[in-house]
Amino acid sequence: MAGQDRRQLGRVFNEVAELYDRVRPGYPDEMFADLVTITSMDERSSVLEVGCGTGQATRSLAALGCAVTAIESGAEMAALARQRIGTFANVDVETSTFEEWEDRGRRFDVLIAASSWHWVDPSIGWRRAHDVLRPWGWMTLLGNVVVRRPGEPEVYAETADLHERFSPGNPGWGHPPLEDDVHTTDEGRGLVDDPGGLFGPTIVRWYPTVQWFNGEGFADLLRSTSLYRKLDRDVREAPARRNRRAHPHADGRPSITPLPERPPCRTARRVSNTSVDYGTVCASAVFGALFA
Numbered sequence: 001m002a003g004q005d006r007r008q009l010g011r012v013f014n015e016v017a018e019l020y021d022r023v024r025p026g027y028p029d030e031m032f033a034d035l036v037t038i039t040s041m042d043e044r045s046s047v048l049e050v051g052c053g054t055g056q057a058t059r060s061l062a063a064l065g066c067a068v069t070a071i072e073s074g075a076e077m078a079a080l081a082r083q084r085i086g087t088f089a090n091v092d093v094e095t096s097t098f099e100e101w102e103d104r105g106r107r108f109d110v111l112i113a114a115s116s117w118h119w120v121d122p123s124i125g126w127r128r129a130h131d132v133l134r135p136w137g138w139m140t141l142l143g144n145v146v147v148r149r150p151g152e153p154e155v156y157a158e159t160a161d162l163h164e165r166f167s168p169g170n171p172g173w174g175h176p177p178l179e180d181d182v183h184t185t186d187e188g189r190g191l192v193d194d195p196g197g198l199f200g201p202t203i204v205r206w207y208p209t210v211q212w213f214n215g216e217g218f219a220d221l222l223r224s225t226s227l228y229r230k231l232d233r234d235v236r237e238a239p240a241r242r243n244r245r246a247h248p249h250a251d252g253r254p255s256i257t258p259l260p261e262r263p264p265c266r267t268a269r270r271v272s273n274t275s276v277d278y279g280t281v282c283a284s285a286v287f288g289a290l291f292a
Contacts, residue, residue, distance in 0.1 A: 014074030051116025
């Protein structure tokens, strides 16, 4: 996807900020505990969060006590994030894209992007991330990858005909990857490009979780994704309404559908201009196709 198209598509979430905040998954506490262990992050650390959305990861970062500067390009998303973290004095939310953000000479110990780095122009983002980090700082990518498990109900298989009917040939439709296959891709960077030699080797950690939906909840989740937001309203609402009614019980009540996820954490340490660090690095994969 071209850089300008990528950035424009990334702003569609601003249209549904409240919905996005309600249905998008957060991140497990274990992930942040590991992040603290690996990066030695504490209340003296400064953290830059790129693309904070409505604060799904920001709230966990704020609870650690470190100073957090969170960037969000969508005005409505940023406003909602400020509301959600209003009780924390250690967080500042700034409305800007990362590419255009004024750093004012500030430098950080850790840079975190939670399900957002694939919206950043890679020709600018990787170098800028390197430059705003202090020597031996850490960069961490967090995300949620939807997976399927053999023998379990697979909501996409049961609704694929609806998607194909209303948006034929859309490359975004399809089955999530098998959980075991995802777990073996520990060197992959998901939807983002390789940063070259700017960062050291990575450690990838996966944290299995399950998000549960009834038919209406699953339809709302679809409405919050870029895959749906980029469709014309009439096109996207038809399959969403039908997905809402896709799995009723015999008495008409909607069933509850599990959505297994493998939230990964992949962090890489900044390489200085004079030497390369081959120490421990932690980072995470980004959202898969459903949650982009």
